[in-house]
Structures are given as C-alpha cells and as structure tokens.
Amino acid sequence: xxxxxxxxxxxxxxxxxxxxxxxxxxxxxxxxRNAERLAVLESDLQVRAGSDQRIGYAVxxxxxxELHERLYxxxxxxxxxxxxxxxxxxxxxDQGACEQSVELTLNELNTNALSAxxxxxxxxxxxxxxxxxxxxxxxxxxxxxxxQSNYVYGAxxxxxxxxxxxxxxxxxxxxxxxxxxxxxxxxxxxTQAFDKGGLLWAxxxxxxxxxLTALSKGKDEVYLLWFWRWIMLIIKLIPEWLFKKLTL
Amino acid sequence: xxxxWNMNPKVGKQYAQYFSERYxxxxxxxxxxxAYGNGRSYGDVCLNSGGTLILTKRLNxxxxxxxxxxxxxxxxxVLLKDILDVVASRGWFLPVVPGxxxxxxxxxxxxxxxxxxxxxxxxxxxHVASFELLRSDGERLVCSPASNREWFExxxxxxxxxxxxxxxEIQLMPIQSTFMNTLSQRFESLNDYWKLMEQAKSKWMYxxxxxxxxxxxxxxxxxVLTSAEHTVKPMRSAEHKKKNVSFPLTPPISLVNKVSLTLxxxxxxxxxxxxxxxxxxxxxYFFPLDSIYxxxxxxxxxxxxxxxxxxxPQHEKSAVEALLKTISxxxxxxxxxxxxSFSNIPTAGLMSFPREGATLALDFxxxxxxxxxxxxxxxxxxxxxxxxxxxxxxxxxxxxxxxAGYPALYEFQRFIDPRFSSSFWRRVTR
Ligand SMILES: Cc1cc2nc3c(=O)[nH]c(=O)nc-3n(C[C@H](O)[C@H](O)[C@H](O)COP(=O)(O)OP(=O)(O)OC[C@H]3O[C@@H](n4cnc5c(N)ncnc54)[C@H](O)[C@@H]3O)c2cc1C
Numbered sequence: 001x002x003x004x005x006x007x008x009x010x011x012x013x014x015x016x017x018x019x020x021x022x023x024x025x026x027x028x029x030x031x032x033r034n035a036e037r038l039a040v041l042e043s044d045l046q047v048r049a050g051s052d053q054r055i056g057y058a059v060x061x062x063x064x065x066e067l068h069e070r071l072y073x074x075x076x077x078x079x080x081x082x083x084x085x086x087x088x089x090x091x092x093x094d095q096g097a098c099e100q101s102v103e104l105t106l107n108e109l110n111t112n113a114l115s116a117x118x119x120x121x122x123x124x125x126x127x128x129x130x131x132x133x134x135x136x137x138x139x140x141x142x143x144x145x146x147x148q149s150n151y152v153y154g155a156x157x158x159x160x161x162x163x164x165x166x167x168x169x170x171x172x173x174x175x176x177x178x179x180x181x182x183x184x185x186x187x188x189x190x191t192q193a194f195d196k197g198g199l200l201w202a203x204x205x206x207x208x209x210x211x212l213t214a215l216s217k218g219k220d221e222v223y224l225l226w227f228w229r230w231i232m233l234i235i236k237l238i239p240e241w242l243f244k245k246l247t248l
Numbered sequence: 249x250x251x252x253w254n255m256n257p258k259v260g261k262q263y264a265q266y267f268s269e270r271y272x273x274x275x276x277x278x279x280x281x282x283a284y285g286n287g288r289s290y291g292d293v294c295l296n297s298g299g300t301l302i303l304t305k306r307l308n309x310x311x312x313x314x315x316x317x318x319x320x321x322x323x324x325x326v327l328l329k330d331i332l333d334v335v336a337s338r339g340w341f342l343p344v345v346p347g348x349x350x351x352x353x354x355x356x357x358x359x360x361x362x363x364x365x366x367x368x369x370x371x372x373x374x375h376v377a378s379f380e381l382l383r384s385d386g387e388r389l390v391c392s393p394a395s396n397r398e399w400f401e402x403x404x405x406x407x408x409x410x411x412x413x414x415x416x417e418i419q420l421m422p423i424q425s426t427f428m429n430t431l432s433q434r435f436e437s438l439n440d441y442w443k444l445m446e447q448a449k450s451k452w453m454y455x456x457x458x459x460x461x462x463x464x465x466x467x468x469x470x471x472v473l474t475s476a477e478h479t480v481k482p483m484r485s486a487e488h489k490k491k492n493v494s495f496p497l498t499p500p501i502s503l504v505n506k507v508s509l510t511l512x513x514x515x516x517x518x519x520x521x522x523x524x525x526x527x528x529x530x531x532x533y534f535f536p537l538d539s540i541y542x543x544x545x546x547x548x549x550x551x552x553x554x555x556x557x558x559x560x561p562q563h564e565k566s567a568v569e570a571l572l573k574t575i576s577x578x579x580x581x582x583x584x585x586x587x588x589s590f591s592n593i594p595t596a597g598l599m600s601f602p603r604e605g606a607t608l609a610l611d612f613x614x615x616x617x618x619x620x621x622x623x624x625x626x627x628x629x630x631x632x633x634x635x636x637x638x639x640x641x642x643x644x645x646x647x648x649x650x651x652a653g654y655p656a657l658y659e660f661q662r663f664i665d666p667r668f669s670s671s672f673w674r675r676v677t678r
Contacts, residue, residue: 012306023333037269040309047310047322048334189266189306 003079004028005072007062007119008089010037012188013138016208017086018045024212027054029075032089035059054078062089063110065118072122081130084215085123087116087137092190098152105152112156117163124167127176134177134215137164141184141223144232147248168220179214180221183207184228250301253544254290255551256614256643259297259671268306270323270414274384275300280669281384283408285355286327288348290554291643292671293359293407299669302412304354310334311415318420319377324354324413329538331418336530340420341478344372349535354413359640360405360600362607363534364454364476366590369421373404373596379416384667388414393596402663405597407639409673411665425479428454428533432521438469438569445473445589453477456588460513461572461581461610469572470517471587476533506580513583547613552582555623556609556641558590563633564606570629571608578622582611598656601638609641620644639672650676 004021006014009030021028022045030045032038038057045055056078060067075082093108116137127133142150143157161180168178185191185201207224214222223229238246250262264284265275275281277300284294284301295301304325311321318340320331328342329349335341346361355361360373369375378392381403389411391400403410431452435441441457448455452475459471537543544552559567568587575581585608592604612619627649630637636653637645651657657677664673 036271040269043311044309047313047320189268192264192266 001025001027002083003081004084004086005031005075005079005082005123006086006088007031007071007116008087009057010034010041011088011090011138012190012204013183013186013207013211014086014088015041016204017088017211019048020208020212022048022053022055025050025053027079028056029078030055030057031060031062031071031075032057033059033061062115062119063107065115068115068118068122072126082123082126082133084134084136085119085127086211087119087123087135089115090138093150093152095150095152108152109156109159112153113159113163116160120163120167124171124176128171128174132175134179135164135167135171136179136181136211136215138181138183139164141182141228141232143182145235145243149248177215177218177220179211179219181207181211181214181224182221182228182232183224184231250284250287250295252287252289252291252294252643254553254611254643255544255547255549256290256553257292257295257671259292259295261298262296263300264303265300266306267302267304267412270307270309270380273386274382274412274667275302280667282668282670283324283354283358283412285325285352285358286350288351288355289359290641291639292675293639293642294355295671296669297671304352304412307414308352315340318422319417320420321415321417322353323415324357324379325352327352328356332530335420336423336426339422339424341423341530342418343369343375343421345534347535348538350538353416353418354408357404357413357416358406358408359638360595360597360602361640362590362602364456364588366588366593366602367449367455368453368591370591370593371595371597371600371602373600374593375419375421376404376596377417377419379403380414381411382414383411384665399663401596401598402660403597405595405600406660406663407599407672408670409664409668411668423478425481426530427479427527428476428530429479429525430474430476430528430533431525432472432474434470434472434517434521436470437466438565438572441469441471441473441587442565448473448475449589449591451475456586458516459572459585459587459608460517461575461585462510462513462579463517464573464576468576469569471585472517472521476528478530479527509580509582516583550614550616552614553612553619553623553643554584554609554641555612555626556607556638557626557630557635558601558603558605558607558638559630559633559635560603560605563635567629567633567635568606568608571626574622574625574629575610580613580615582613584611585609598660599639599654601636601640603636605635607638609638639676642672645676647676647678 004026008014010032042057058074090112098105123135139161140157142154143161146154164178164180171178186207187201187203202225210224279299281300281302282296284303287294307323307325309323313320328351344363356372360371362371381389381391389396389399435444454476457471457473463470588607590602590605637649
C-alpha cells in the first residue's frame with residue numbers, strides 16, 4: 001500500500017493510473033486544474049476505494065510554480081510520507097500557432113517542461129531525504145527527436161527526458177527510482193483531432209497498466225506501447241542530412 | 249475506423265467526437281449524431297454514415313454507490329466489467345448481464361439487453377432506477393419510471409435515438425459469493441430441449457442452451473443446456489485467477505469452415521460432462537468469450553453476421569424447428585448458436601426486443617450473397633410466426649420486419665431527437 005501524489009490527475013492516462021492504484025489499495029492525493037473534473041474523478045475513486053483508503057485532492061494551476069511546494073505539504077498532510085510522485089499534466093501544442101507566437105511557444109514549454117521540472121526538483125529532494133520512493137513523469141516519444149510537425153512539444157518533452165536522466169543518475173545512489181514514461185499515440189480526448197486508424201494507437205488503460213508494471217519492476221524508462229522503442233530507434237538512426245529532408 | 253463488433257455493415261465516413269464530461273454540451277455539428285458506447289453491437293445501431301459519433305468511452309466515472317441498498321450511480325460510458333470488478337467482491341451483482349462484460353451502461357440501456365435469466369429478472373431496463381437524458385436543444389431530463397416516464401420508456405431500448413444518456417442509476421442485486429453453481433445437461437433433440445428447459449426454468453436462475461447447428465434429422469436441435477445460480481455459501485477463494493480456469497469452450501478460430509465446424513460441434517456435444525453441480529467463478533461462467541480479446545477478427549476482413557430472433561410461445565416449437573432445419577441444410581453456421589427462453593415479464597422500454605417466447609441467436613461468417621439469401625429464408629419463418637429480429641444484432645433486416653416486430657414504432661418516433669440518427673435507423677425506416 002503506497003502513498004501516491006498525482007499531478008495532472010484528470011488527464012486520461014493519469015485517471016486510469018489512479019483507478020489502478022486505488023484498486024491495489026494505495027492512498028492517493030490528486031492535483032488538477034479543473035475543479036469540476038477533479039471532483040468527478042475524486043468521487044469515482046471513492047466508489048472504488050475501500051473505507052480505509054485515503055483519497056485527497058487539491059485544485060491548482062501547475063503553471064504557477066510558486067504553488068508546488070505547498071502542494072507537496074498538502075499532500076503530506078493527507079497521506080503522511082509520500083512514496084510515489086506521478087507527474088502527468090501537459091498539453092498538446094498547436095505547432096503552427098506556436099511558430100507564429102513566441103509567447104505561446106514559451107507557454108507550452110512552461111506547461112510541458114518547466115512546471116514538471118519544478119515539481120520533480122522538489123519531489124527529488126523529498127524522496128532523497130527519506131531514502132526511498134519513486135518519481136514518475138510522462139514524457140513522450142516526441143522528445144526523442146525534433147520533427148517539423150511538433151518540435152515545440154518535442155523540445156519540451158526532450159528537456160524533461162534529459163532532466164530525468166540526470167535526476168536518475170543522482171538518485172540511483174539514494175534508493176529512489178526515476179521512471180521516464182514515453183507514450184506514443186494514445187487515444188484520448190486530447191488527441192481527438194487525429195484520424196485514429198491503424199494499430200499504433202493505444203488506449204489509456206493499456207498505457208496506465210504499462211506504467212504500473214514498469215514502476216513495480218523498478219524500470220528507468222518505458223516506451224508504451226513497447227514497439228515505440230524500436231520505431232524511435234529507427235527514427236533516431238536516420239542521419240540528420242537525410243532526416244531534415246523528410247516530412248515527419 | 250469506428251465499426252461494430254461484427255464489422256458489418258460497412259458504412260461511409262464518420263466524424264468522432266469525445267463526450268467525456270457529463271456537464272458538457274453536445275457537439276455542434278451540421279450533421280446528425282448518435283452515441284457510440286463500446287461498439288459491441290453486431291450491426292449499425294451504433295454507426296452513423298456521414299454523421300457524428302459521440303464517443304462515451306471516457307465518460308466513465310462512478311458517481312455514487314450505496315453498499316447497503318445496492319444502488320449504483322455512474323456515467324453512461326462505464327463498462328459493465330468495471331461495475332462487476334468493483335461490486336462483486338462487496339456482495340452485489342448486476343441483475344442482468346449480456347454475454348460480454350465489455351459493454352457500456354449506455355449501450356445496455358439503449359438496447360435494453362438481456363441475459364440468461366430473463367425468466368426471473370427480465371431485461372436490463374427494469375433495473376435502471378433513473379438516468380439523465382441530454383437532448384440536442386440542451387435540455388437535461390432526469391427520467392425514471394415515476395418522472396418523465398414517457399422519456400424513460402422511449403429511451404430504454406431506444407437505440408440511442410432519443411438523445412444522450414449521461415448517467416444512470418442501477419439497482420444491483422445481492423449475492424453471497426462470486427461463484428456460481430453450474431450444471432450442464434446434454435439433450436439429444438429439440439423435443440428434449442423444450443422439456444429440459446421447462447424444468448430448468450423453475451429451478452435455476454440462469455439457463456442457456458448451446459445448439460449444434462449442423463445436426464440433422466432425429467438429432468436436429470441437439471445441444472447442451474447450462475443452468476446456473478449464484479452460490480449461496482461464501483467461497484473462500486474469492487479472487488478469480490485467470491490462468492487456472494478452463495472453460496470447455498475453445499475459441500472457434502478455425503471453426504468457421506464446414507469441416508472444422510462439423511468436427512468441433514460433434515466433439516463439443518459429446519464432451520464428457522460431470523453429471524453433478526460444478527462451482528465456477530462468475531467470469532468464466534458469464535463471459536467465456538471475453539478471455540479471448542478480439543475474437544471477432546478471426547472471421548477475417550469480411551466480418552460476420554449474427555441473426556437473433558424471438559418467436560412467440562404459440563409458434564415457438566414449429567418455428568425454431570424450421571429455423572434450425574434451414575440452417576443445418578445451409579451447412580455453415582458457427583460454434584455460437586444459442587437458444588434461450590424469454591418470459592412474459594414486461595420490459596421497461598417501448599422498443600425493447602425481449603418478449604415472451606424462444607430466442608435463437610447464431611453467428612454466420614460473411615459469405616456474401618449466400619449468407620444474405622439464407623437470412624431471407626429465415627426471415628420468412630420469423631415473419632410467419634409473428635416473431636421479431638433484434639436491432640442490436642442486425643446489419644440487414646428488411647424494413648417490413650422492423651415495422652412488424654416493433655408495433656410501438658409510430659409512438660416511439662415522437663421521442664426521437666431531431667438531431668439524432670443512425671445508419672440503422674435510416675436503413676430500417678427509409
Ligand atoms: C460477445 C457478445 C455477446 C453479447 N451477448 C448479448 C446478450 O446476451 N444479450 C444482449 O442483449 N446483447 C448481447 N450482446 C450485444 C450487446 O450487449 C449490445 O449490443 C450492447 O448494446 C452493446 O453495448 P455498447 O456499449 O458496446 O454499445 P454500442 O454498440 O456502442 O451502442 C449500442 C446502442 O446504444 C446506444 N448508446 C450507447 N451509449 C449511449 C448513451 N450514453 N446514450 C444513449 N444511447 C447510447 C448507441 O447509440 C447504440 O444505439 C452481445 C455482444 C457481444 C459482442
């Protein structure tokens with residue numbers, strides 16, 4: 001029975017993770033921006049949970065970094081010691097619009113990278129001090145190589161991936177697991193503009209199951225679904241002189 | 249790319265929009281819309297060629313559960329599986345479950361689905377205490393048998409046409425254990441089936457017969473009747489371990505040709521069966537097919553059809569016999585051939601399929617014109633017996649069959665939302 005904090009709890013993947021955590025008996029603290037959606041998730045989890053399980057929540061806009069410290073305090077007040085931190089918030093930027101707006105680009109980098117890095121920094125110190133626990137963040141296969149169709153998102157996720165690599169290197173000696181999750185295409189309301197034909201699309205339930213498995217196996221990095229590891233390997237191997245001519 | 253479980257009929261381009269928050273409004277579209285639950289229908293009730301599908305997959309939160317009364321409130325995209333996962337171990341069960349637990353609450357209401365216990369519990373809608381119906385003009389109607397009764401009755405079994413169900417309250421039924429007592433009995437002919445079923449109905453809560461659809465002559469209609477009830481004594485091993493359960497039903501992957509089907513059916517029929525009552529967890533009992541994900545793909549690109557009819561009591565014996573004769577002459581059904589009986593328990597819905605009589609359901613690989621010709625022959629028998637076909641299992645019924653089978657059709661039309669339509673609806677009411 002672990003104590004788990006979820007940042008961005010109402011995202012489709014985090015929601016499915018929360019259900020699985022509750023099902024296995026964990027206590028959880030949920031953080032999300034939209035109060036109505038958070039209340040919907042909270043009552044859902046209450047129905048699933050046993051009477052002895054704690055489920056707390058806080059509404060917060062995670063782009064306001066100054067709140068992060070306090071959110072950890074609130075979570076600890078509810079749960080006691082924190083075993084696992086899951087960072088799952090994010091947005092899917094409109095690449096074309098970003099190209100026309102520096103402000104939008106920076107906002108997206110803030111949402112998808114900087115705010116996550118702020119949360120992880122505080123969480124890392126907390127877990128390092130207690131000498132156990134796990135930090136999990138949802139990055140993306142998009143962070144493995146910059147592509148013209150979504151490089152703002154890719155840059156943010158790439159930054160997050162690199163940051164976690166360093167964090168892992170530091171915390172490995174302190175008994176803290178750092179797990180980078182790299183989903184490929186996931187069929188969620190966030191991606192509804194895409195035509196979801198083909199076998200590459202995963203359901204959030206599958207991704208959540210993959211995260212829990214990777215977490216319990218002590219993994220460092222997980223591609224979800226598994227085949228993305230090989231797809232991205234190929235994409236990373238294409239030499240830049242050729243890659244720049246492709247439309248990806 | 250959104251299709252129904254049997255991949256038929258094929259429809260044109262559809263636009264898909266998530267509806268994932270129960271407070272949100274319906275999408276603004278120029279064309280018609282229909283809810284798409286989990287696409288487990290065998291036809292086009294959940295499809296809308298050239299129109300919008302409202303995806304309820306993420307409208308999947310529980311809202312409230314009272315463990316003392318067994319009243320559960322949840323959003324309409326919640327799967328029956330999720331409900332059973334949460335409530336069965338706490339002593340509650342869905343009073344009606346279809347042959348798969350991968351259907352949504354919205355889909356179960358909109359088709360007023362039935363299980364193997366119609367003779368004791370009727371169909372799904374009877375156990376729905378209330379739901380909210382969202383209309384395209386933004387109105388939200390809380391419907392129950394007591395308030396907005398007409399809307400309640402037209403939406404139960406209303407095939408999604410009256411608007412979008414956002415949440416529902418279901419009255420669960422208490423159980424003592426997650427295990428079932430089951431008994432399988434072989435019968436050598438259709439005559440024996442009627443006798444056996446008659447006895448079983450008064451003794452057991454659940455009854456369903458598998459029929460060897462290739463058997464002919466004196467063996468016509470032979471099969472196996474499986475009866476069950478919830479175990480009364482709590483069992484210690486409450487958890488179901490997926491791997492060590494074996495259900496005698498093997499996936500019919502290679503069974504969809506004549507040779508293998510003949511072999512399999514006769515093997516399955518003669519399989520040695522314990523003559524006494526056997527305990528079985530509820531999952532392998534109710535949902536043996538669910539352990540094989542995507543079994544529908546085994547029929548290949550062309551997909552398959554299901555034909556399910558109900559025949560009123562006065563003609564059931566002769567009509568079922570005629571249907572089975574026609575099918576065994578055709579020579580290619582599938583492993584899935586199921587015969588059950590419906591009681592006279594009234595349905596909550598105006599357009600519900602269940603009604604007193606015998607109901608026969610069979611899968612057929614899609615062999616194009618040959619298969620459709622067989623269905624025309626079967627239709628003829630169903631027509632003459634004043635029977636009806638099940639919209640949830642239909643990809644091809646003629647217009648007159650729908651009108652004849654659903655006499656409330658005219659009354660029902662008043663409740664259809666002007667912005668809602670489906671491929672099925674346009675096909676059967678042209
Ligand atoms: C293996 C298998 C076994 C089956 N066994 C049985 C059985 O024993 N008995 C039985 O009765 N059926 C059975 N069925 C059929 C199945 O139960 C029904 O087709 C059911 O309606 C499917 O639910 P769904 O969530 O997949 O809905 P869909 O197939 O997606 O949609 C079904 C209908 O419900 C409507 N709908 C869905 N959600 C909503 C909503 N929120 N508001 C309004 N309308 C909505 C749709 O518009 C459509 O008209 C079986 C199906 C399979 C695949």
